[in-house]
Amino acid sequence: MTEKDLLLSIDNGTQSLKALVFDACGNLLAKEQVLFTPYFSDRPGWAEQDPFVFWSALCRACQGLLADSGIEKSRLAGVSVTTQRGTVVNLDKEGQPLRPAILWLDQRKCHGQPPLGGAWGLLFKVARLTDTLTYFQSEVEASWIARNQPDVWSRTHKFLLLSGYLNYRLTGRYVDSVGSQVGYLPFDYKRLRWARSWDWKWRCVPVRPAQLPQLVPPGQILGAVSRTASRETGIPEGLPVVAAAADKACEVIGSGSLDPSVGCLSYGTTATVNITHRRYIEPIPLLPAYPSAIPGFHAVEVQVFRGFWMVNWFKEEFGLPEQLAAEKTGVAPEDLFENLIEDVPPGSLGLMLQPFWTPGIRKPGPEAKGAVIGFGDIHTRAHLYRSILEGLAYALREGKERIEQRSKIPICSLRVSGGGSQSDLAMQLTADVFGLPTTRPHLYETSGLGAAIDSAVGLGLHPDFETAVAAMTHTGDRFEPDASNHKLYDALYRKVYKRMYRRLQPLYQKIREITGYPE
Structure with a gap:
C-alpha cells in the first residue's frame, strides 16, 4: 500500500493562489501558482472580486500541480486552506455568490450607525473608546451591504470569509477554522469562538448566528473533498480537509x-x-x-x-x-x-x-x-x-x-x-x-x-x-x-x-x- 505522507496546501493570497505539496520534513516538493487581478473597483476606494475567480484559480492550480509535478495522488494525506484575511462572501441558499466578494483592501465606510446604548455604550464611554467603536461600526462590510443592498442581504443564507467559502467549495459543508476568523464579525477573540448572545458585537454587526459557519480548531478535520470538488480540482475524492488558519497566522508557525x-x-x-x-x-x-x-x-x-x-x-x-x-x-x-x-x-x-x-x-x-x-x-x-x-x-x-x-x-x-x-x-x-x-x-x-x-x-x-x-x-x-x-x-x-x-x-x-x- 502506498504511504500517505504528503500534504497539499492551498494558499490564496491577494494577487495569486498557490497549490503546494510538502513532505513531513517541511520540504517543498511541488508548486503551482495561478495569478489573477487582485480586485476591481466600481468606485474609488472599493476593492471587490468575483468569488469564482478564487475557486477557478484553486481548480487550475491543483489540476496543474497534480498533472505536471509527478506527485502521486495516492500519497496525499490531506489538504488545508489558508487565505488572505477579512475578505467576505455572501452566499444564497444554493451556495451561490450573491455579489462580488469585498476584499480586505476595500475602504468603503458605513457612517451613521446608531451609537451603542445601554451598559455597553456607557462602558465604552468611560473607557474613552467611543471613537474607536464608531470607527469599528463604520468598517463592518455586512452593515454596508445591509444598508445599501438590502435585497442581497435579505437573501444572504451564509456570510463567510474567503477561507469559509473555499472550504465550502471543497467539502460541501459550511465549516471553517477558528484560526481563520479575522474580520468584522461577532467573534470572541479571547475565547476563540462565536461571541455569546449578549456580546456587544451582535449589536454592531447585522449578522445572525445561522448565517455563520461551524467552527473547528486548527489541526482538526473539517470535512472531506466532495465528488464535485474532486472532479473540478483533481484532488482525490474523500481526501481529508484539515482546518488551518489565516495566512499571517500560518506564516508565524511556518517561520x-x-x-x-x-x-x-x-x-x-x-x-x-x-x-x-x-x-x-x-x-x-x-x-x-x-x-x-x-x-x-x-x-x-x-x-x-x-x-x-x-x-x-x-x-x-x-x-x-x-x-x-x-x-x-x-x-x-x-x-x-x-x-x-x-x-x-x-x-x-x-x-x-x-x-x-x-x-x-x-x-x-x-x-x-x-x-x-x-x-x-x-x-x-x-x-x-x-x-x-x-x-x-x-x-x-x-x-x-x-x-x-x-x-x-x-x-x-x-x-x-x-x-x-x-x-x-x-x-x-x-x-x-x-x-x-x-x-x-x-x-x-x-x-x-x-x-x-x-x-x-x-x-x-x-x-x-x-x-x-x-x-x-x-x-x-x-x-x-x-x-x-x-x-x-x-x-x-x-x-x-x-x-x-x-x-x-x-x-x-x-x-x-x-x-x-x-x-
Whole structure:
C-alpha cells in the first residue's frame, strides 16, 4: 500500500493562489501558482472580486500541480486552506455568490450607525473608546451591504470569509477554522469562538448566528473533498480537509516562531509583527489578538497597513527606469531597486518617512496620513526608496515595543517572511533598526508551510505542534546587526520617528477637516 505522507496546501493570497505539496520534513516538493487581478473597483476606494475567480484559480492550480509535478495522488494525506484575511462572501441558499466578494483592501465606510446604548455604550464611554467603536461600526462590510443592498442581504443564507467559502467549495459543508476568523464579525477573540448572545458585537454587526459557519480548531478535520470538488480540482475524492488558519497566522508557525521571545515579521502587502502566546493580549486596547494556527493560542499582532505595498507604490510612481530596464534584462524591478540604493547610507541622510499611507483605528488613528520630513537638495528618489524601507522597520519596531510592554516578555530575535524577506538589504536594515539577529526561514512559502503543519498534526504525521514545527521549519540566512548602524538608527528612531506622529497629528486632523480625506 502506498504511504500517505504528503500534504497539499492551498494558499490564496491577494494577487495569486498557490497549490503546494510538502513532505513531513517541511520540504517543498511541488508548486503551482495561478495569478489573477487582485480586485476591481466600481468606485474609488472599493476593492471587490468575483468569488469564482478564487475557486477557478484553486481548480487550475491543483489540476496543474497534480498533472505536471509527478506527485502521486495516492500519497496525499490531506489538504488545508489558508487565505488572505477579512475578505467576505455572501452566499444564497444554493451556495451561490450573491455579489462580488469585498476584499480586505476595500475602504468603503458605513457612517451613521446608531451609537451603542445601554451598559455597553456607557462602558465604552468611560473607557474613552467611543471613537474607536464608531470607527469599528463604520468598517463592518455586512452593515454596508445591509444598508445599501438590502435585497442581497435579505437573501444572504451564509456570510463567510474567503477561507469559509473555499472550504465550502471543497467539502460541501459550511465549516471553517477558528484560526481563520479575522474580520468584522461577532467573534470572541479571547475565547476563540462565536461571541455569546449578549456580546456587544451582535449589536454592531447585522449578522445572525445561522448565517455563520461551524467552527473547528486548527489541526482538526473539517470535512472531506466532495465528488464535485474532486472532479473540478483533481484532488482525490474523500481526501481529508484539515482546518488551518489565516495566512499571517500560518506564516508565524511556518517561520518556526512558537516562543513569544521570537518575533515574526511579515513583509507582505500588510506588514506585521507577531508573537505566539498562550495568553490573550490586546497590543492596543480594543484591537484583539487574533487566533493562532495552534489551537488555544493567540497571535499578538501589530499591523502596518499597506506595508510592502509601498514598494509597489514606489515602482509605479518613481520606478520607470527600473521598469524599462527590467523589460530588457528580464530582472524584476524590485531587484534593480537594490542597486539603486546601494550607495545610500543608513538613515538616508536624514530623510524620515512615516508609513501611514492607509490610516488605522488607533495609533495611528483614522486621521493619519503618511509623511516624509528632512528633504534637502542632496536627496534623490534612491533616498526616498531607502526611507520607505526604514520607515516600515521603524513602525514595526514600535509595534514590537508595544507587544513587549503588554506581554512582559522581551523579543530577543526575529524571523522575517513575506515578499520583502527576499531582499538581503531589507533583512540587514531590519537587523540594524531592531538591533536583533534577524533570520529568514529556509523557504519562502511560510504561509503554505504553516497550513501543512496544521495538516501534519491533524493527520497524525507528527504527534503535536512542537514536534511538527521543529521537524518542518528550518532557518535560512541570518543577519547580525551592525553596531554602528544600529546606533544611528536607534537615535533617529527614539529622537525623531517616535515624536513624528504626536507632532503631526493635529495637522493631520486639520487636513482631514478641510479636505474630507480620509473620511
